Amino acid sequence: MATEYTHPPIPPPSRKKRRLTDKLAPFVTVPLNWIDERSAIVRGTKYFLFRKVPSDTNWFHTLGSATLTAFLVQAGTGVILAFYYRPTPDEAYDSIKSITHEVTLGWLVRGMHKWGASVFIILLFLHMARVFLFGAYKYPRELNWIIGFTLLILGMLQGFTGYLLPWDQTAYWATVVGINLNGTGPVLGPFLAQFLRGGDEIGPNTLTIFYAMHMLLLPGAIAGLILLHLYLVVRLGVSSPPWSPERAGAPRVDEEPRGPGLVRPRARGRFAR
Amino acid sequence: MEPRHGDDKPHTPTPSIWPVGFAVGIACILAGLVVSTPAVIAGVVIAVIFGALWARDAMRAGRQEPAVPAAEAPTTDEEEPDQYPRNVFLEMTTLALGGVITAIVSVPIVGFAILPAFTKQEAPGVDLGPVDNFPEGEWIEATFLSEPSLGEVSARTAFVRFNGTVSGEPSYTIISNRCVHLGCPTSPSGPKNEEERKTVEVENEEISLTPVLPAGFSCPCHGGAYDTEGNRTAGPPVRALDRYLFAIIDGRLVLGDRYSVGEVVGEGARAEIHSYGLQGPGEHVDGLSGWLYPIQPQDLR
Numbered sequence: 001m002a003t004e005y006t007h008p009p010i011p012p013p014s015r016k017k018r019r020l021t022d023k024l025a026p027f028v029t030v031p032l033n034w035i036d037e038r039s040a041i042v043r044g045t046k047y048f049l050f051r052k053v054p055s056d057t058n059w060f061h062t063l064g065s066a067t068l069t070a071f072l073v074q075a076g077t078g079v080i081l082a083f084y085y086r087p088t089p090d091e092a093y094d095s096i097k098s099i100t101h102e103v104t105l106g107w108l109v110r111g112m113h114k115w116g117a118s119v120f121i122i123l124l125f126l127h128m129a130r131v132f133l134f135g136a137y138k139y140p141r142e143l144n145w146i147i148g149f150t151l152l153i154l155g156m157l158q159g160f161t162g163y164l165l166p167w168d169q170t171a172y173w174a175t176v177v178g179i180n181l182n183g184t185g186p187v188l189g190p191f192l193a194q195f196l197r198g199g200d201e202i203g204p205n206t207l208t209i210f211y212a213m214h215m216l217l218l219p220g221a222i223a224g225l226i227l228l229h230l231y232l233v234v235r236l237g238v239s240s241p242p243w244s245p246e247r248a249g250a251p252r253v254d255e256e257p258r259g260p261g262l263v264r265p266r267a268r269g270r271f272a273r
Numbered sequence: 274m275e276p277r278h279g280d281d282k283p284h285t286p287t288p289s290i291w292p293v294g295f296a297v298g299i300a301c302i303l304a305g306l307v308v309s310t311p312a313v314i315a316g317v318v319i320a321v322i323f324g325a326l327w328a329r330d331a332m333r334a335g336r337q338e339p340a341v342p343a344a345e346a347p348t349t350d351e352e353e354p355d356q357y358p359r360n361v362f363l364e365m366t367t368l369a370l371g372g373v374i375t376a377i378v379s380v381p382i383v384g385f386a387i388l389p390a391f392t393k394q395e396a397p398g399v400d401l402g403p404v405d406n407f408p409e410g411e412w413i414e415a416t417f418l419s420e421p422s423l424g425e426v427s428a429r430t431a432f433v434r435f436n437g438t439v440s441g442e443p444s445y446t447i448i449s450n451r452c453v454h455l456g457c458p459t460s461p462s463g464p465k466n467e468e469e470r471k472t473v474e475v476e477n478e479e480i481s482l483t484p485v486l487p488a489g490f491s492c493p494c495h496g497g498a499y500d501t502e503g504n505r506t507a508g509p510p511v512r513a514l515d516r517y518l519f520a521i522i523d524g525r526l527v528l529g530d531r532y533s534v535g536e537v538v539g540e541g542a543r544a545e546i547h548s549y550g551l552q553g554p555g556e557h558v559d560g561l562s563g564w565l566y567p568i569q570p571q572d573l574r
Contacts, residue, residue, distance in 0.1 A: 089426045173457055177494065180456040184555035186565040193553055194570040195387060200394045203423050 047234075054240035060134070061238060063127040068226065070120040074158075075219060077113040085165070087211040089204050092167035117159060124152050136239040144232040147225055154222050161214035164207065175210075176202060289330055294323030391570050396420060399429075399528040402473035404521060406482055407435040407445070412501075414450075414461060414483045417528075421478040430458060431517055431528065432490065434501075436542035444542035447517040448503045449531055450490070454510040456554040457494035461487030490514065502537040502544060511557050513537055516546070535559040 036042035053061075084103055086095040099106040128148065131137050137145035164175040179202070183193030198205030240246045298320025305312030399417050407413055413433045420427040429449070436444035452459050466484040473480045489506060490499045498507040503514030513536050518529035535547035535558045549558040550569060557563045 089424060173494070177455040177457065180554045183553035187567060190553050190556065190566060190569050191391075195390050198390045200396065200571075201419065201427065203420075203426050205390070 051234060051237070053238045054244055054246050056241060056244050056246070057238060058241065060130045060241075063123060063130050064233075067120065067123040067127050070116060070123050071222065071226065073116050074113060074120055075223075077109050077116065078215060078219070080109050081113055082215060087165070087208050089167065089207060092165065092207060096166045096168075117162060121155055121159060124155050128152065134239065134241055141232070141236055141239065144229060144236070147229050147232070151222060151225050151229065154218055154225070158214060158218050158222070161210040161218065164210045165214065167207065172202070175206070179206075289327070291323050291327035291330060295320055295327055298323055391573065394571070394574070396530070398520070400475040401433070401480055401526040401528060402475055402482070403524055404435070404443075404526050406471060406473065407433055407526065409435050409437050411435070412461065412485045412487055414465065414485045415480060416483075417480045418478045421476075432461065432485070432487070433526070434541075439542045443521060445519050445526070446502070446541065446544070447519055447528065448490070449515040449517060451515065451554065452492035452494065452497050452510060453512050453514060453533075453554045454492065454495055454497045454508065457492050459490040459492045459497070459499065459514070461485040462489045462491045462498070463487040502540050503534060504537055511555060511562070512559070515551065516548075533558050 032042050081099065084095060084099045084106065086092060096110075099110050101107070131145065131148070160175075160178055163178075164171050179193050179196050182196060183189045185192060194200070196206070196209070197203075198209045298316050298318075301316030301319055302313050303316075305314075305316050396419055399419060401415055401417065411434065414430060415433050416428060416430045418424070418427045419429045429451075432446075432448045432450060434446045436446060438444065450459050451457075463486040466486075469484045471482045473482060487501055489501055490503070491497065492508070492510075496508040497505070497510040499510070499514050500506050503516065505511075505513060513534040515531050515533050517531055520527045520529060531551050533549045533552045535549060537547070538545040547559065551571065552558055552566060552569060556566045
């Protein structure tokens with residue numbers, strides 16, 4: 001068992017500082033209170049952010065947030081790339097060339113999107129490995145594992161659809177092979193391939209279908225499922241690591257009063273009072 | 274509300290070895306698909322036995338559970354006698370109306386999302402120019418646009434050989450260059466005579482004809498190799514290369530639809546071609562695996 005650890009007393013802030021913060025505080029708290037009184041948004045944000053987590057969580061628990069961050073980077077850079085990208089067979093490759101070589105900082109944003117795609121997939125797998133090895137998929141979190149798995153599939157579909165968009169030889173033939181792989185599925189495979197091609201042969205429709213899926217359908221689905229994923233994380237709480245002395249899946253006691261600030265009273269970690 | 278766990282209540286269902294056996298069975302099936310058929314059968318037997326045991330355990334655990342709350346149920350039933358009040362009627366009609374509106378809106382949308390890929394897909398024939406450009410017994414690599422209005426993306430290649438005339442009928446071997454493994458472009462294994470390349474002007478495109486001397490055809494992607502009749506000689510392809518139907522119209526060679534080929538026995542004009550309707554790359558046309566693809570999108574047109 002971990003030994004009880006007491007934090008050294010925190011010195012009170014200096015008088016000068018206190019005066020200044022006291023003066024400035026209303027500029028923040030008054031508008032926030034105004035909003036919160038009408039919407040409960042501030043309370044809601046606090047409820048979401050200031051949750052109790054096991055005291056022995058570690059860096060591996062940050063992989064989920066890292067994946068979310070990678071997705072947000074992809075979404076942000078993708079929207080900006082859409083300003084300059086033209087999804088037609090005649091113009092797609094030229095617009096990619098112009099983004100890379102002519103548009104100011106285009107090389108950077110396209111590079112972030114291109115390499116960020118790999119980072120996103122790698123982080124997805126690392127996060128999945130953490131959840132698997134920590135046994136965090138077990139009761140009551142099975143449903144969140146299934147949602148996470150769906151997110152993995154959608155993320156890989158993002159990779160598949162995004163790969164065609166530069167419309168160069170690599171993109172074209174990789175997509176030919178990818179679609180034909182889907183086509184070899186029994187019974188329904190040929191129909192799936194036909195739908196993905198948008199016809200008998202790869203052509204202009206394939207490019208626009210992949211573009212629409214890549215920037216409307218799939219990101220929308222991913223964003224929705226991420227919200228559901230986070231809802232379940234907040235509702236079920238973060239699981240403790242396998243070596244934790246705390247009981248896994250211990251019930252959250254809502255009656256327990258919140259400690260001063262964001263701290264829970266009986267925590268054993270370094271923030272205990 | 275909050276999940277409670279780790280107290281005296283046991284897991285439902287209790288941990289058992291059945292899921293492990295089930296997983297072993299599935300693994301056996303997957304391995305057997307690659308290695309041998311008896312292993313598949315053994316895997317199915319293992320998976321069914323352990324799956325049944327697992328399901329039996331799970332259901333038994335479920336049956337024991339609701340013993341306690343069942344006792345409370347009758348009291349609520351007596352308070353609410355069977356009736357069909359107005360609010361139930363309104364609830365149902367609101368849901369039904371919403372369902373009808375959703376259907377009216379979504380059926381055309383879903384149809385528009387899916388149907389265009391499956392309808393109006395007829396491709397026009399491709400004119401390859403005068404038949405004089407195809408001397409008897411020589412292979413010509415013909416590159417053309419299958420649909421000129423779509424531009425370069427519709428570029429296709431066929432290998433054409435004139436086999437001479439048999440009982441007054443001209444015979445051509447016209448092989449599509451698309452690998453029947455996963456659709457990469459095969460190329461002739463042998464020299465190309467670039468100096469003798471011809472370009473033929475037809476209606477609204479240019480066709481390029483290059484004499485080649487193939488010992489066979491090979492694919493750069495995954496190593497598929499074929500002989501000059503299109504039969505597989507090595508690598509992952511599951512059948513022979515697709516071929517084109519052809520017609521000779523006003524002394525010009527015109528390509529028609531593509532069709533798939535199981536195998537070709539013999540060669541040239543006397544070849545016996547086991548032909549099938551066009552199927553996608555990687556799809557078996559004959560043997561047991563041919564049953565995996567009972568209908569093709571073009572069958573529904």
